Amino acid sequence: MRRRDFLATVGMGLWTRQAQAAAANVGPMKITKIEAVRFRSDQRIQGIAPNWIWVRLHTDTGLIGTGESYPGYEAHRGALKELSGYILGKDPTRIDRLWQDLFYRISYQPWGGAEHRILTAVNIAQWDILGQASGLPVYKLLGGKSQEKLMVYNTMNGWTINGMREHDAPEKITEFLLKRGIKAIKLYPYDRGPVNALARHGGTFITQAELKQSLDPIQRIRKVAGDEMEIALDLSSRWNLPCTMQIARSLEPYGIMYLEDPMLPDNLEAYASLARETSIPVCISERLATRFRFREMFEARAVDVVMYDVTWCGGISEAKKISDMADTYKIPTSPHTGGGPILWYASIHTATSLNNFYIMESVYHLYNDVYPRYLKNVPVPVNGFVTAPEAPGLGIEIREEAFRNGDAVAETIAEL
Amino acid sequence: MTRRTFLQLPAAMLAAIDNTEPMKITRIEAVTFRKDLHIGGDSGGSGVTEFCWVRLHTDKGLIGTGETYPFHQGEIGALRDYAPTLIRRDPRDIDGIWRAFFHRMAMRNTGGADMRILSAINMAQLDILGQASGLPLYRLLGGKTRPRVRVYNTTTDYWAINGMKMGPDTMKNVRFLLDRGITAMKIYPFTAPDNYLSNAALDRGMGWIREIRDKVGNEMDIAVDLWGRFDLPSAQRVAKALEPYNIMYLEDAMLMSNAETYARLAAETSVPICMSETLASRYEYREFFEKRACDVVMYDLTWCGGVSEAKKISDMADTYFIPTSPHTCGGPLLYICSAHLCTALPSFLIMESNYWKYTHQYPHFVKNVPVPEKGHVTPPELPGIGAGIKPELFQNGDAIVETVASGQ
Numbered sequence: 001m002r003r004r005d006f007l008a009t010v011g012m013g014l015w016t017r018q019a020q021a022a023a024a025n026v027g028p029m030k031i032t033k034i035e036a037v038r039f040r041s042d043q044r045i046q047g048i049a050p051n052w053i054w055v056r057l058h059t060d061t062g063l064i065g066t067g068e069s070y071p072g073y074e075a076h077r078g079a080l081k082e083l084s085g086y087i088l089g090k091d092p093t094r095i096d097r098l099w100q101d102l103f104y105r106i107s108y109q110p111w112g113g114a115e116h117r118i119l120t121a122v123n124i125a126q127w128d129i130l131g132q133a134s135g136l137p138v139y140k141l142l143g144g145k146s147q148e149k150l151m152v153y154n155t156m157n158g159w160t161i162n163g164m165r166e167h168d169a170p171e172k173i174t175e176f177l178l179k180r181g182i183k184a185i186k187l188y189p190y191d192r193g194p195v196n197a198l199a200r201h202g203g204t205f206i207t208q209a210e211l212k213q214s215l216d217p218i219q220r221i222r223k224v225a226g227d228e229m230e231i232a233l234d235l236s237s238r239w240n241l242p243c244t245m246q247i248a249r250s251l252e253p254y255g256i257m258y259l260e261d262p263m264l265p266d267n268l269e270a271y272a273s274l275a276r277e278t279s280i281p282v283c284i285s286e287r288l289a290t291r292f293r294f295r296e297m298f299e300a301r302a303v304d305v306v307m308y309d310v311t312w313c314g315g316i317s318e319a320k321k322i323s324d325m326a327d328t329y330k331i332p333t334s335p336h337t338g339g340g341p342i343l344w345y346a347s348i349h350t351a352t353s354l355n356n357f358y359i360m361e362s363v364y365h366l367y368n369d370v371y372p373r374y375l376k377n378v379p380v381p382v383n384g385f386v387t388a389p390e391a392p393g394l395g396i397e398i399r400e401e402a403f404r405n406g407d408a409v410a411e412t413i414a415e416l
Numbered sequence: 417m418t419r420r421t422f423l424q425l426p427a428a429m430l431a432a433i434d435n436t437e438p439m440k441i442t443r444i445e446a447v448t449f450r451k452d453l454h455i456g457g458d459s460g461g462s463g464v465t466e467f468c469w470v471r472l473h474t475d476k477g478l479i480g481t482g483e484t485y486p487f488h489q490g491e492i493g494a495l496r497d498y499a500p501t502l503i504r505r506d507p508r509d510i511d512g513i514w515r516a517f518f519h520r521m522a523m524r525n526t527g528g529a530d531m532r533i534l535s536a537i538n539m540a541q542l543d544i545l546g547q548a549s550g551l552p553l554y555r556l557l558g559g560k561t562r563p564r565v566r567v568y569n570t571t572t573d574y575w576a577i578n579g580m581k582m583g584p585d586t587m588k589n590v591r592f593l594l595d596r597g598i599t600a601m602k603i604y605p606f607t608a609p610d611n612y613l614s615n616a617a618l619d620r621g622m623g624w625i626r627e628i629r630d631k632v633g634n635e636m637d638i639a640v641d642l643w644g645r646f647d648l649p650s651a652q653r654v655a656k657a658l659e660p661y662n663i664m665y666l667e668d669a670m671l672m673s674n675a676e677t678y679a680r681l682a683a684e685t686s687v688p689i690c691m692s693e694t695l696a697s698r699y700e701y702r703e704f705f706e707k708r709a710c711d712v713v714m715y716d717l718t719w720c721g722g723v724s725e726a727k728k729i730s731d732m733a734d735t736y737f738i739p740t741s742p743h744t745c746g747g748p749l750l751y752i753c754s755a756h757l758c759t760a761l762p763s764f765l766i767m768e769s770n771y772w773k774y775t776h777q778y779p780h781f782v783k784n785v786p787v788p789e790k791g792h793v794t795p796p797e798l799p800g801i802g803a804g805i806k807p808e809l810f811q812n813g814d815a816i817v818e819t820v821a822s823g824q
Contacts, residue, residue, distance in 0.1 A: 075529050078493025107644060107671055109719050110696030112527015114490050237522065264522055266699035289525040292673035296703075299676075312524045 026133040031092050033058035033415045034084050036077045040407050045370050046160065052311075052340030055080060055121040056410065057092055063132045065092060066396060067125030068342035069311045075114035076121075077413070083118055084414035092126045093133065095317055099123055103290075103314075116289055116314070123315025124346050124394070131393030138346070138395075139388045142320055142353035149385035150351050152362040153184030153232060153257075155338055158192070159365040167193030170217040171224045177364075181384035184230035184257060184359060185221070189214040190247065191236050203238035211250045218254050227255065230359075235262040237287060241270050248278040257359070258283040258305050258334070265293075271302035281305050286336035289313045294322045298329045305358055309336040310350055311343045319350050332358035341371040341378065345394045348379055352388040360386065374402050439548070441507050443473035443822040444499045446492045447481075447815050457776030460576030465777075467718075467747030470495060470536040471817075472507055475824070478547050480507060481805060482540030483749035484718040490529030491536070492818070498533065499821035507544045510724050514538060518697070518721070531696045531721060538722025539753060539801070546800030553753060553802070554795050557727055557760035564792035565758040567769040568600030568639060568664075569593050570745055575772045586624050590636055593771075597790035600637035600664060600766055606646075606654060613650040618657055625661050637664045637766075644668040644694060648677055655685035664766070665690035665712045665741070672700075678709035688712050693743035696720045698728045705736050712765055716743040718750045723757060730761050739765035748778035748785060752803050755786050755795040769793070780814075781806060 037054035052070035059065075069076060086105055090098055099119065106115040131138045139145065154177055156166035164173050166187050177185060190206075191198035197210040221229050233256060235247065244262035251259065260283040263270055275282045281304035288294055289312055297303045306326045310319045323333045333354055335347040338361060351357050362381055371378040376397040379386045389395030402408040447469035454463040467485035474480075484491055498517065505513055514534065521530045546553045554560065571589050573581050580588050582603060593601055605621030606613055628636055640663060642654065651669035658666060667690040669681060682689045688711035695701055696719055704710040713733040717726040730740045740761050744754045745768060758767045769788060778785045783804030786793035796802030809815040 071524070072497040074492075074496040075490060075494035078489035078491070079487065079529055081489040082487040104645070104671075106528060107694055109486070109716075110527045110531055110694055110700075112525045112696075113521065113530035113532075114494055115487070115528040116525060117528075238519070264519075264699070266697075267702070287522055287525055290673070292671075295674070309524065 026093060026130070028091055029063070029093065029129075029133070030060045030416070031057050031088055031090050032060050034080065034087060034413045035410045036073075036080055036413050037408050037410045038073050038077075039374075040409075041073070043407065045373070046365060048159075048370075050340070050370065052343075053077065053121070054340075054342065054408075055118065055125055057087075057122065057125040057129060059092060059129060061133065063129050065125035065127070065129035065132070066342060066394065066398075067121035067123065067128065067311075067315070068340045068346075069117035069121040070339045070343075076118055077411070079114040079118040080413050083115060087122060088414050088416055092129045095123065095126050095130065098126065099314070099317055112289065117312055120289075120311055120313065120315040120318075123317055124311065124342065127316045127346075128393040128396075131395075135392045137388060137390055138316065138349035138393060139352040142316070142350060145352055146355045147352050147357050149387045150348060150357065150360045151184070151384060152182060152360045152381045152386055153186055153230065154182050155186040155234075155361050155363050157186075157188050157234070157338065157363075159363050161364045165193075167217055170220045174221050174225050174229055178225060178228060180381065182381060183228060183384055184232065186232040186234055186260070186361065187217055188234055188236070189217050190233075191238060193217070198236070198238050203243065204240060206243045206246060211246060214247075215250065215254070218251075222254065230257040231255075232257040232260060232283070234260040237261040237264045237285065239263055241273065244274055245277055248274065248280055251280055252278065256280045260307065261285050261287065265297065268296050268300040268302045271297065272300045275302055275304060283307050283334060286312060290318055291321045291325060295325060298326060298331065303331060305334050306331050307334050307336050309339065309343065310346045311339055316346055316350055320353070323350075323354050323356055327356040330356075332356045334358040335360060337361045338363050338366070341375050342394065342396065344371060344379070345389065345396055348386055348388045349394065362386065374399055374408065439474045439476040439478070439506060439508070439544075440504045441472050441502055442475050442504075442824055444495070444502060444820045445471040445473070446495055446818045446820050447471060448488050448492065448818075449814055450816060453814055455777045455780055457772055458576065458579040459574070459772045459776070460572075460579055460581065461574040462772070467750070468492060468536075469749070470533070470540050472502075472537070472540045472544060474507060474544060476548070478544050480540035480542075480544035480547070481749065481801070481803070482536035482538065482543065482718075482722075483747045484532040484536040485746045487529060491533045492820070494529040494533040496820050498530075502537065503821050503823040507541045508548065510538065510541050510545065513541065514722065514724060527696055532719050535718045535720065535722040535725070538724055539718065539749065542723050543800040546802075550799050552795060552797055553723070553756035553800060554759040557723070557757055558762075559760060561760050561762060562764065564794050565755055565764070565767050566600070566792050567598065567767050567788050568602055568637065569598050570602045570768055570770045572604055575745065575770045577771045582624060586627055587631055590628055590632060594632065594635060596788065598788060599635060599791055600639070602639040602641055602667070602768065604641050604643070606640070606642060608645070608650070611645065611647040611650065613646055613654065618653060622657050625658070629661055634662055638662075639664045639667060639690070641667040642669045644671045644692070646670055648681070651681055652684060655681060655687050658687050659685065663687045667714065668692050668694065672704075675703050675707040675709045678704065679707045682709055682711060690714050690741060693719060697725060698732055701729045702732065705733060705738060710738060713738050713740050714743050715740075716746065716750065717753055717757065718746055723753055726757055727761075730757075730763065734763040737763065739763040741765040742767055744768040745770055745773065748782045749801060749803055751778060752782070752784070752786060752795060752801055755793050756801070759795055767793070781809060
């Protein structure tokens with residue numbers, strides 16, 4: 001890269017000299033220490049405990065990369081310990097090589113679960129390191145700014161907006177979001193609220209009355225906002241095929257943005273039948289990981305919108321590969337972000353680089369009440385859009401006091 | 417139901433629940449083994465204890481033991497995360513506990529340490545059910561479909577027979593097994609540094625197979641395992657080279673990430689394609705059956721979701737006339753439970769065994785190791801798994817017990 005182009009890409013003057021120096025220094029480096037960071041599980045932020053783990057990779061260059069996964073600590077910590085022998089001493093800039101080596105290792109047993117999520121966290125930390133070493137924000141390493149800014153929707157689920165719940169106050173929530181320029185929302189009327197047909201039948205049946213009653217928050221939002229608010233629905237993968245078909249049919253008149261995860265995504269023919277049957281775009285699923293599993297869904301015409309969780313699916317590398325493959329089917333990407341703060345940053349970087357971006361999940365409670373306790377520069381939607389940090393790597397600015405006051409505790413897992 | 421009809425019913429599992437008192441899990445323990453515990457026996461490489469146990473204590477005094485491997489810290493970590501949800505549950509709610517655990521896990525892709533610890537918990541539950549009902553595990557799985565279970569020997573330099581290496585000692589290994597009535601073996605003749613197998617490496621590996629066929633004809637059945645390391649062209653070339661040699665099956669030629677690619681391999685070759693202990697849950701196997709990608713099903717019941725899930729996978733495989741050949745190269749409870757399961761399965765091919773493990777490793781931990789006689793094993797005729805876990809392990813410091821959760 002010529003110096004002039006390089007300066008143009010870096011953009012932010014603050015980083016220019018530093019970045020330039022770093023770029024010249026991206027050479028062989030070594031992971032010298034692996035840390036796990038535990039967050040106080042007895043801490044409640046509006047009743048909810050932080051449930052994610054950070055993985056920190058220290059290098060012989062002094063750079064530290066941070067990755068994340070969730071939920072829970074013990075299984076991840078154990079998996080990190082077991083895999084640390086394959087990570088320690090490796091060059092973190094050899095991103096695909098380490099991914100492949102770890103994936104083959106965990107594929108001697110049925111892969112997935114905690115080990116795969118650790119592979120994912122390590123991959124994110126590697127991108128953080130490469131970004132810092134080169135002086136570039138991660139999105140620039142992934143292809144640059146395909147999106148100037150990312151449209152967000154707000155997910156309700158069990159979270160509240162200043163205490164308001166989706167089934168109690170859909171009108172007030174709608175007003176609150178529209179005032180902030182957020183024009184899309186995701187609801188859970190089938191497994192939350194007063195109807196909660198899932199709790200009544202365990203996902204095996206739904207009555208005509210429950211089908212109609214479950215439409216209540218949707219109808220109330222349409223009543224106050226008309227078509228100003230896009231509505232997505234999440235069914236938490238708990239339903240069988242006939243219930244799913246009935247739910248989809250009852251939603252047809254409401255202009256739904258997408259129907260997410262009605263069933264477990266382990267039978268693509270079942271999803272293909274649903275996708276053929278309904279005009280509502282079908283979105284799946286952060287429950288899937290790796291390009292291998294998404295490929296099947298694409299080939300079977302079982303999906304219209306792809307959702308993954310960057311801290312579950314195999315990391316930033318794998319997310320990019322999945323989205324690029326989805327693009328060959330004209331399938332757009334809507335990342336799952338209802339986890340920890342680094343998921344939020346990593347998803348923003350990844351989505352910024354995507355040509356086939358659709359809409360980004362965001363949770364008001366998380367970026368407003370939770371993430372700022374741990375990070376200083378949390379991206380907050382402005383007029384309904386969020387933009388990527390311009391600092392090198394993931395661009396996270398950790399609040400060091402969290403480590404001093406015991407909110408976050410780093411534990412050395414392995415060291416050279 | 418009379419006692420007689422109860423014993424005859426293949427659905428004995430349900431009946432046993434009706435006939436015993438309610439009970440609940442009061443304590444969950446993780447059992448690992450000291451790191452420096454080294455089992456001798458000239459294994460050629462291994463000697464470590466790669467497995468861990470889960471013990472479920474109940475208010476009725478029964479203790480069920482389950483097992484999994486090989487990454488203890490991940491598995492025990494997962495147990496710590498999940499154990500609180502199991503306390504006070506009735507351990508005999510086999511499918512109910514499985515389903516709740518699976519759905520919780522499926523929120524963020526299933527598998528790995530989480531799936532393995534679910535497998536161990538499931539085994540411990542069935543151990544309790546067997547003890548509570550007074551029935552050996554195989555009776556809860558449908559009873560005796562066959563009087564004895566044929567085994568092959570997995571023959572690697574890592575778990576060697578008295579230090580003998582494949583290649584230089586191929587025929588010594590073959591004769592050692594044939595002398596004991598073991599007429600099948602699994603070998604690993606093909607290695608490469610990356611995903612591509614060169615012609616020279618292919619030919620070297622074929623040398624083992626030619627030698628066996630030249631010296632003992634078809635007396636020895638041969639399975640070939642590729643460890644899932646190769647790409648499609650290499651897998652196709654291996655299958656083609658194996659065609660003339662009456663191979664029992666070709667196992668794990670590639671990673672299990674693409675059923676269509678496996679279907680292509682299976683359609684091209686007459687060598688039976690076997691897969692794979694790297695799959696878990698009936699949901700993953702279903703696809704390989706439907707795509708006609710699989711001729712022989714292999715699972716590891718300490719990885720695939722447990723004994724009850726293994727049974728479901730085999731029963732589904734049977735509807736395609738696909739027989740089962742379980743993976744057993746882990747700990748002693750895996751081996752014994754596999755013998756129980758293979759006794760009961762409708763469509764069984766052959767069970768894995770390893771001479772070093774049943775001769776040297778397993779007897780260190782349990783008393784009732786099924787040792788092959790004339791190439792066959794039978795499961796213990798004792799309630800539950802019936803392994804006869806050695807109590808001294810818990811006194812001499814070999815076993816390290818951690819209480820992960822408890823509550824009345």
